Amino acid sequence: MTPPAMIPPELAALRSPAAVRARSHQVLDYVREGRSPHFTLDLAALDKVADYVAEVTRQDYPTLDIPYHSRWRHFDAGGVGRWHALAGRLETADAAERARTMIDLAVVSVLLDAGAGDSWRYHEDETGLTLGRSEGLAVASFDMFAAGGFSCDPAHRLRADAPALIALDAATLARHFQVSDANPLVGLAGRAALLNRLGEAVAARPDIFGAAGRPGGLYDTLAPQARIGRLPAETILKALLDGLSVIWPSGLEVAGVALGDVGRHPAVRMDDLSDQLVPFHKLSQWLTYSLLEPFEASGLAITDLDALTALPEYRNGGLLLDLGAIVPRAPLDPAVKHRVESELVVEWRALTVALMDLLADRVRERLGLDASQFPLARLLQGGTWTAGRRIAAERRPPAGPPPLAIDADGTVF
Template identity: 75%
Template structure:
């Protein structure tokens, strides 16, 4: 039985509340790593609003999710693949979407600056998150995640447990001149995904055990056709907490993407712990569309938080809202578990809440029209990449993370 104070960390509420505790700690001047220049919030909001209007002049903004990356280069790859599904019912089509989204998101950690993916079908060469998305979609299309050659468009536990580094390297076109950061970590993550699904037939299906089993597990929990977004995240955190190779373990409980920071002063064994669950939240954002494809309305999107990754966090550093106390060399990598990185990530979550309100005001939209899922897409992720490219050749973030391919 998981102690309740540790189980409570598996929620977006805990991510938000504890990140704001870190923000309060920094605002009180108690941090040796950063200060926050609150006067810069308006300038950051102006920048993000401008980027958003440029990208989406009508402000018809989709969710920030993996589905955007599948369209890299203006090619509607998922639409083309979906067109081959024929007369499958909506729920099976949604299961296929969940299968693809889950493996693609779990492969979506930083690719590094040198990796490229050449797509034969279009002649395009794509990099970074978009490249990882295209490579994973083509690998899925080839049936590499299915144990049944007769059903290629599927991800199942048997195939994931058997997956090896050589197979992933081949599909992702790795070679002497085309290295991918964290190859072994990505394979381990998918192996562990297979094992975790096999251990939770209640969530992933007791026939064919697959990510798409979440559709069957969660749809009955929808009330009047409405399913809270946090319920999707909590199911992922419940079912997949054991998959993270670098996940924090406390008293034998695998917590996943959780860091330590002295700002968290509570009188129980969760003292000092700051949950982030970045990839799990990114995955939740990427599952909104599959669930909506079944006819369910996913509600309360802003119970989720902004994603504490280097594009959002880098934006806030590069535009002077988060200010390092000492100059930081962008080429020096810092452990993801270090206090400085934990603090940077927590500040990103907390300050994005404040930024969202300011950007909504500039765009003339309310929270229902412009939830965090659209701020990120509109939005901060693109703005973070844009300002990084302006400030540093190749566009790396202002603070580098020594990650194994399973956090960012």
């Protein structure tokens, strides 16, 4: 692990949403100039995308009271208020400990939230619900958390700690997630290994996660940085990128620095170590969106939400492909899976980030909301993620896989 003080500044600068946005827009310009062998753009189609997203948003939220896009929405799958019930076990905890617990839960659940595949399902005995995809993963991880599956201390089950995370194996995860030959989960071993690395990273950085070795220790580090009770969203993301960059198995290292969710693309030319590097930090940003509510529940106000970017994942990116804003130069063969690090997928992800910036104002105009009322965190929820899922199900029933097949290991998408 490269100590933070020794990371070259041009690589450290990649750990920011500003770098994600700026370099994604460089890729957008490259494609607009007709230089890409993979895609062209039809920016006029963004109006059609905006119409569809606005329609979906009004259907799901008729009063336009739209929450943040976060893991907490998935915990309510099937209309069941699972966190409210679990919080009853924290009645004697103070606000800080409740925030730590919420952060512990959100971190492990988000890191288990990569694509589950079309076949896997989770059956919840208490409600009788059978859930797949993100909702199923959320409820499975929630139940595992409630059962103490991420804690090494039987007296304190509602927590995640480094020893338990480091010791977690794929067989244990499979048992909690009901995985079998008849119910396969994509990337099971990769998910377990990711949580092992999370435990190692949390233990290695007490300056970020505290001496107790819990992801929730992030609260104690960041809460004192709030000014007049206000904490910028980017502060949360930067702490996560600093503390967790070593856990991602991308294999992309430059000058001995583990870069995390970063790809290469020829549109980005620099005269330093960051040449051709395009950062995304999708799961870190998804995690940041999912930590807004734990920090707010403690009494802090989270500010500057639109410093974060849209999430470059297959629902948002698939929406843009399915509705014709991003146009493949050659038909996409659903039988051909593309590696996450391939130039085509890196380009698709970068275009997703940049085009969502352009889409946001169009959707706001249709809904009669401004950026303060409808930040990206609500656009995604209202919003583009749901719209991407719905159009995929319409175009490729019944499962609705993405229009571009991805060879993923369970740790990015």
